[in-house]
Every structure is written in C-alpha cells, then in structure tokens.
Amino acid sequence: MSDTMTGRERLLKALKGEPTDRPSVISACQYATYELMDAVGASWPEAHRDAELMATLSGKGGAEVIGLDAIRAPYCQTIEAEALGAKIKSGGKTHIPSIAEHPYKVDDVPEFPDDFLTRGRVPVAVKAVSLMKEKYGDQVLVMGGIGGPFSIANSLIGITPFLKAMFKTPDKIQPFLEMGYQAALTFGKAYIEAGADAIVIEDMMASLDMISPKNYRQLAQPYEKKLIADLGVPVILHICGKLDKVMLDIADTGCAGISVESAVNIPAAKAAYKEKGIRLPIIGDISPSGVLLNGTPDEIKDAVHDALARGVDIISPGCAAAPSTPLANLKAMVEGAKDA
Amino acid sequence: MAKSAEELNKALADAVVDMDEDLVADLANEVVDNGYDALNAIDQGLAKGMDEAGKLFEEEEYFVPELLMCSDAVNTGIDILKPHIHMEAAGEKHKIVVGVIEGDTHDIGKNLVKVMLSSANFDVIDAGRDVPPAVFVDTAVKEGAQIIMIAALMTTTMDKIGDTINLIKERGLEGKIKVVIGGAPISPAFAKKVGADAYSINANAAVRIAREMLNC
Numbered sequence: 001m002s003d004t005m006t007g008r009e010r011l012l013k014a015l016k017g018e019p020t021d022r023p024s025v026i027s028a029c030q031y032a033t034y035e036l037m038d039a040v041g042a043s044w045p046e047a048h049r050d051a052e053l054m055a056t057l058s059g060k061g062g063a064e065v066i067g068l069d070a071i072r073a074p075y076c077q078t079i080e081a082e083a084l085g086a087k088i089k090s091g092g093k094t095h096i097p098s099i100a101e102h103p104y105k106v107d108d109v110p111e112f113p114d115d116f117l118t119r120g121r122v123p124v125a126v127k128a129v130s131l132m133k134e135k136y137g138d139q140v141l142v143m144g145g146i147g148g149p150f151s152i153a154n155s156l157i158g159i160t161p162f163l164k165a166m167f168k169t170p171d172k173i174q175p176f177l178e179m180g181y182q183a184a185l186t187f188g189k190a191y192i193e194a195g196a197d198a199i200v201i202e203d204m205m206a207s208l209d210m211i212s213p214k215n216y217r218q219l220a221q222p223y224e225k226k227l228i229a230d231l232g233v234p235v236i237l238h239i240c241g242k243l244d245k246v247m248l249d250i251a252d253t254g255c256a257g258i259s260v261e262s263a264v265n266i267p268a269a270k271a272a273y274k275e276k277g278i279r280l281p282i283i284g285d286i287s288p289s290g291v292l293l294n295g296t297p298d299e300i301k302d303a304v305h306d307a308l309a310r311g312v313d314i315i316s317p318g319c320a321a322a323p324s325t326p327l328a329n330l331k332a333m334v335e336g337a338k339d340a
Numbered sequence: 341m342a343k344s345a346e347e348l349n350k351a352l353a354d355a356v357v358d359m360d361e362d363l364v365a366d367l368a369n370e371v372v373d374n375g376y377d378a379l380n381a382i383d384q385g386l387a388k389g390m391d392e393a394g395k396l397f398e399e400e401e402y403f404v405p406e407l408l409m410c411s412d413a414v415n416t417g418i419d420i421l422k423p424h425i426h427m428e429a430a431g432e433k434h435k436i437v438v439g440v441i442e443g444d445t446h447d448i449g450k451n452l453v454k455v456m457l458s459s460a461n462f463d464v465i466d467a468g469r470d471v472p473p474a475v476f477v478d479t480a481v482k483e484g485a486q487i488i489m490i491a492a493l494m495t496t497t498m499d500k501i502g503d504t505i506n507l508i509k510e511r512g513l514e515g516k517i518k519v520v521i522g523g524a525p526i527s528p529a530f531a532k533k534v535g536a537d538a539y540s541i542n543a544n545a546a547v548r549i550a551r552e553m554l555n556c
Contacts, residue, residue, distance in 0.1 A: 030496070075496075076496075089445075089470065091443050091496075094443075094499075095442075095443035095496060095497060095500075096443070096494075096496050096497075098443055098444065098445045098470065098497075099445050100445070100470075159446060159447075159448045160408060160447070160448055160451060163404060163405040163408055163448070164405070164408055164409065164412065166405055167359070167405060167409050207524075208400075208403065209404070209524055210403065210404050210405075210448075211403055211404065211405060212402075212403040212405070212406070215403070215405065240524060241524055245400075287527065288495045288525065289495055289498060289525045289526060289527050289529075289530045290527050290529050290530065293530070294529060294530070294533050319495050319525065320494065320495045320496055321495065322495045322496060322498060322499060322525075323496055323499065324499045
C-alpha cells in the first residue's frame with residue numbers, strides 16, 4: 001500500500017496517538033552511516049562543523065534516502081560540553097567526536113557563558129536545522145538534538161567524578177545540573193527559533209544502567225521535566241538501557257514520546273500506562289548493535305513487525321545507528337512499517 | 341579487646357558493602373597493627389565485600405555509583421595493606437589488559453571491571469580509554485597478558501573492537517590472547533559476529549569469565 005500521509009503528518013499524529021496510514025518510522029538518535037555519507041556526498045568529519053554538509057547528510061540522507069518521517073541534527077553528544085570548554089578529539093571519517101578533556105573539576109563553580117550560542121559547533125547545528133526546515137519542513141518533522149541536563153552535567157566533570165560526588169558532596173553537583181539545564185534550554189530554544197518542529201533530548205547517562213531509580217528521580221527527572229515544559233514544543237526523550245522501574249516517572253516529564261532500547265519491557269510499560277490513563281507513545285526498539293547492524297533486510301522487517309506487536313508505537317533504532325550499519329537495513333525499517 | 345583476624349576480615353567485607361571508606365581504612369590499619377596476614381585481609385575481607393557488592397549490583401539493589409563507592413573503599417584498603425603483603429605468599433598473578441575502545445572516552449565500565457578483577461587477585465594492566473587496536477595488542481604482548489577486555493559504551497565506536505580481534509589474528513596470536521568484550525551497546529550476537537572469545541554482561545561476570553578462561 002502506498003503512503004497517503006506525509007512523514008510529518010504521520011509522525012505528528014502518531015505522537016498524539018491518532019490513527020495513521022501506516023506505522024511511523026524515525027531515528028530518534030543519530031543515523032549517519034558510511035553508506036549514507038557516500039550516497040549524499042557529505043561525510044564526517046566535515047559534516048560535524050559545516051552546516052550545509054550537516055543539513056545534506058541529515059536532511060537528504062534521512063528524508064530522501066532512508067525515508068524517515070523525521071530528520072535530525074547533530075550526530076554526537078559533545079556539542080554542549082565543547083561550547084562549555086571541553087577539549088574535543090575528532091573522530092575522523094569513521095567516528096563521532098569525543099571529549100578528550102572535561103572542562104571542570106567537581107570543586108569548581110561553573111558559570112554559564114552569555115555567548116553560548118556562538119561557541120563551537122552550536123551555531124552549525126542550529127543553522128543545519130534551519131536549512132533542513134527550509135528544504136524538507138513540509139514533508140518531514142525537523143528535530144534538533146540536545147543533551148539532557150544530567151548528561152551534560154556529567155560531561156562537564158566526567159562520569160566517574162560526577163557519580164562519586166553524588167554520594168560524597170551532592171551540593172557540589174547542583175551547579176553543574178543547573179548549567180546542563182541552561183545549556184540544553186538555550187540550545188533547544190535556538191533550534192526552535194531556527195524552525196525546529198520538535199526537540200530530541202538524549203539523556204543517555206540518566207539510564208538505570210548508570211544510576212539508581214532514586215538518583216533518576218532526584219537528579220535527572222526534575223530537570224528533564226522543567227526543560228520539557230520550558231521548551232514548549234513536542235519533545236522526544238531518549239534514554240539508553242534499562243528503565244523499567246522509572247517508566248512512570250518518565251511519563252511524568254511531559255515528553256511527547258519516549259525513545260527506548262530493547263532493554264525495556266515494553267508490554268509491561270504499556271500495561272502500566274494504560275492502567276494510569278497515560279497516553280505516551282513508546283519509540284524504539286530495533287537493536288542497533290543486533291539486527292540493524294548484522295541482520296538481513298528481511299530480518300529487520302520481522303523485527304519491525306515484532307516491535308509493533310509488542311506495543312511499540314513509533315519505530316526507531318533503540319539508540320544511535322552504528323556508522324557501519326548497511327543502508328539497506330535502515331531502509332528495511334521503513335519497508336517493514338509499510339507492509340505491517 | 342583486640343578483634344581476631346576473622347572478625348576484622350568480616351568487618352572489612354561489611355564496610356566495603358556499606359561503602360564506608362573511612363571505616364575500611366581504620367580496619368585495614370588494625371589488621372596491620374595486629375600483625376595479621378594482609379593478603380588474607382584482601383582476599384577474605386575486601387574482595388569478599390566487593391563480591392557481595394557485585395551480587396547486589398546484579399540484583400539491581402546497587403547501581404554503578406554504589407559500585408564506584410565500594411571500589412573506592414577497596415582501593416583505600418588495598419593501599420594500606422599492600423606494603424605488608426609477603427611477596428612469596430602472593431604467588432604469580434594472571435595478567436589482564438583492560439581498556440576502552442578507540443573513539444570512546446566513557447571509562448566507567450572499564451574502571452569497574454578493573455576493580456572487580458583486581459580484588460579477585462588478577463594483575464590488571466589499564467590501557468586507559470580511547471585505545472587504538474594496535475595499543476591493545478602491543479600492551480598484551482609486552483605484558484604477557486592472556487586476556488584483553490575491551491569496553492565500548494557507544495554504538496558509534498563498537499566497530500573498532502572487530503579491528504582489534506582481526507589484528508590478533510593477523511599477528512598469529514589467536515588463542516594465545518583471548519578477547520572479552522562488554523558495554524551497553526554490546527550484545528552476545530555482536531560479540532559472536534566480531535569473533536570475540538566471550539561477552540561479559542557486567543563487571544561481575546568479567547571475573548567469572550576470566551577465572552574460567554585461565555582455570556583459576
């Protein structure tokens with residue numbers, strides 16, 4: 001059956017829980033792959049620092065080549081940290097940039113810079129979103145990606161010192177959480193002004209793989225909730241790994257959709273949501289290190305059907321696509337939704 | 341009244357589980373002051389405590405921050421006890437290289453694996469984070485390690501793990517150096533695909549796998 005809705009209409013309806021012509025397919029996290037770079041003629045590392053190339057790789061790549069219902073920038077989670085003083089190591093052609101040196105120590109008192117939006121790759125990602133909106137805004141949803149306050153705070157001092165400070169000197173991490181919130185809000189607002197329809201918050205460190213449910217409720221969730229309220233547009237919240245014990249807390253953030261990996265028991269979460277009258281679409285959970293990377297297109301279509309049967313509302317890789325993922329496999333996600 | 345060595349060891353284990361670094365330091369000093377066997381205090385005290393903490397982690401009672409606090413307590417205890425170990429009693433330890441794959445600077449899982457292996461009496465060589473495949477292999481060869489444990493925390497960096505395993509094969513070291521991989525994005529299927537010798541779901545499992553591989 002051929003599509004009767006644009007990707008944009010389909011995803012907006014799916015986020016509201018309304019009927020669609022077929023299941024919506026997005027990639028909540030990054031989807032640039034080597035084959036996609038070759039297909040559109042825009043590659044890493046240049047695309048990390050050039051708005052035109054970023055818009056081509058993410059926009060043309062996502063909307064035209066893969067056929068996703070939403071397109072997004074950027075590819076990594078180091079932009080906020082870089083703008084706040086972190087030293088970045090280039091990932092070259094094959095990898096995303098990583099943090100070589102964290103800008104702060106636990107004992108420092110950070111100050112949020114007034115010129116945040118002009119620093120590092122922040123203006124690149126914002127410009128890329130405006131270019132994508134111009135070119136593809138009537139067909140697909142355009143999303144700007146930011147880190148969650150908890151994850152940005154982690155990136156400012158390093159995960160291990162941060163997690164230890166949570167126990168030893170909890171007062172000292174508050175300023176970093178505040179700064180994470182400021183950075184995320186400022187970045188998000190700039191995307192929205194540039195035309196973004198929605199924001200994706202990647203709060204990968206707020207996972208129960210890293211912290212306890214109690215930590216999540218005290219240190220991550222309140223900032224996510226405040227940020228989502230202050231952004232004022234639909235927000236997709238992505239958190240990696242295990243989340244079963246906090247799925248209700250996540251719903252309470254006010255996000256428009258929660259993007260999860262296969263570590264989450266989706267039928268159980270759906271049942272809990274139903275019982276409480278919560279209508280929060282669950283986005284996921286095609287395994288980026290399993291079937292999406294190693295499977296055949298037919299296996300991926302089966303995985304899409306299986307995800308839908310388990311209650312997934314919007315199909316997406318469970319996390320960032322590995323850059324060596326075959327392009328045919330990303331396309332197979334969309335094909336799987338078409339014949340569902 | 342002075343505590344017996346057994347009582348002190350038990351108290352050390354409990355203090356590790358309770359994440360009480362200061363108490364561990366006091367107890368370790370007491371072991372030294374009483375002239376008790378320092379190696380025994382590590383094995384029967386600190387390591388037992390870390391083992392218990394690892395079980396609580398698998399039961400989802402403890403999470404990564406709790407394990408980090410426990411491991412800090414273990415390291416504090418080891419620092420105090422180590423100078424008092426009679427080297428001949430310690431015997432030869434098996435060497436294991438641990439590190440985070442190139443492109444990835446998330447070293448928390450690697451650090452946990454390191455502390456679990458150290459407290460299980462392995463000699464751990466920490467290659468650090470953002471480690472290129474050649475450095476993993478060179479370090480293992482130089483140190484005479486039989487196992488390399490590689491962590492990746494991002495789907496975007498895990499491809500390099502396969503490069504490391506291929507390099508081991510290219511240099512004819514297959515079977516001599518075994519590779520154990522783990523980290524959030526890694527799955528048993530991925531481990532199989534890239535030809536790793538084992539997949540470790542967490543830091544606690546890494547110890548079991550190492551013991552099985554080395555028959556110790």
